[in-house]
Amino acid sequence: MFRGVTQLSLDAKGRLAVPAKYRGELMSSCAGCLIVTVDPSKCLLIYPQPAWEPIEKEINQLPSFEPTTRRLQRLLVGNASDVEMDAAGRILIPPPLREFAGLSKDVVLVGQGAKFELWDEAQWNLQIEDALSFKDGDLPPQLHGFTL
Numbered sequence: 001m002f003r004g005v006t007q008l009s010l011d012a013k014g015r016l017a018v019p020a021k022y023r024g025e026l027m028s029s030c031a032g033c034l035i036v037t038v039d040p041s042k043c044l045l046i047y048p049q050p051a052w053e054p055i056e057k058e059i060n061q062l063p064s065f066e067p068t069t070r071r072l073q074r075l076l077v078g079n080a081s082d083v084e085m086d087a088a089g090r091i092l093i094p095p096p097l098r099e100f101a102g103l104s105k106d107v108v109l110v111g112q113g114a115k116f117e118l119w120d121e122a123q124w125n126l127q128i129e130d131a132l133s134f135k136d137g138d139l140p141p142q143l144h145g146f147t148l
Contacts, residue, residue, distance in 0.1 A: 002111030007121065009105050014098055015090040016118070019109065023089045032085030036097055036118075037076050041127075044093070044101045044118040049082070051114045056080065093118070 006019050018026065026032055030048040035056075039045050047055070059077055062069040079100070083091045093103065106121040119127065 001113055002116055003113070004111050005124075006109045008107050008109055010093065010098070010103060010107055011090075014093050014095060014103075015086075016093055016107065016109070018085055018089045018091060020089065023085070026085060034083050034085070034091060035080050036083055036091075036093060037080040038097060038100050039117065040075065042101055042123065043120075044097055044103075046091075046109075046116040046118055047114070052080070 002022060008016055008019070010016055023032075026034070026048060030050050033049040035047045035049055035052040037045050037047075037052075056077055059073055062073065064070050064073060079097065081094045081097060083093070085091055101118065101120060102123060103118070103120050104122070108119045108121050108124040110117040110119065110124070
């Protein structure tokens with residue numbers, strides 16, 4: 001279970017040092033083999049390979065003649081890249097994916113349960129500002145009655 005926000009830096013080669021608190025879990029669950037793909041929100045999604053495979057299978061089983069489904073397949077599966085953690089716990093974020101998400105040196109890794117989101121720090125801060133501006137009427141029906 002990945003949770004929390006970690007501020008990180010990409011090095012000059014576009015590598016990201018996975019936080020030490022996640023390395024052991026990633027090595028034991030997937031031998032450091034991860035999938036990085038794009039998200040429509042303009043961030044990147046990082047999955048341990050075993051968590052990604054059923055998602056990819058489900059996406060690929062959707063009818064490809066339906067235009068919206070086909071766009072989703074192209075976006076998520078078409079941009080998915082296999083990456084491996086190196087001995088220092090780093091992963092190389094492919095240049096096209098860095099460009100898609102507008103990643104600069106300063107990035108934020110956000111735990112989202114079975115996956116991570118990787119954001120440019122400035123874009124993440126905008127997301128947080130937006131999240132803080134919602135009104136009770138903006139909540140989806142599934143959250144009515146939900147309490148913390």
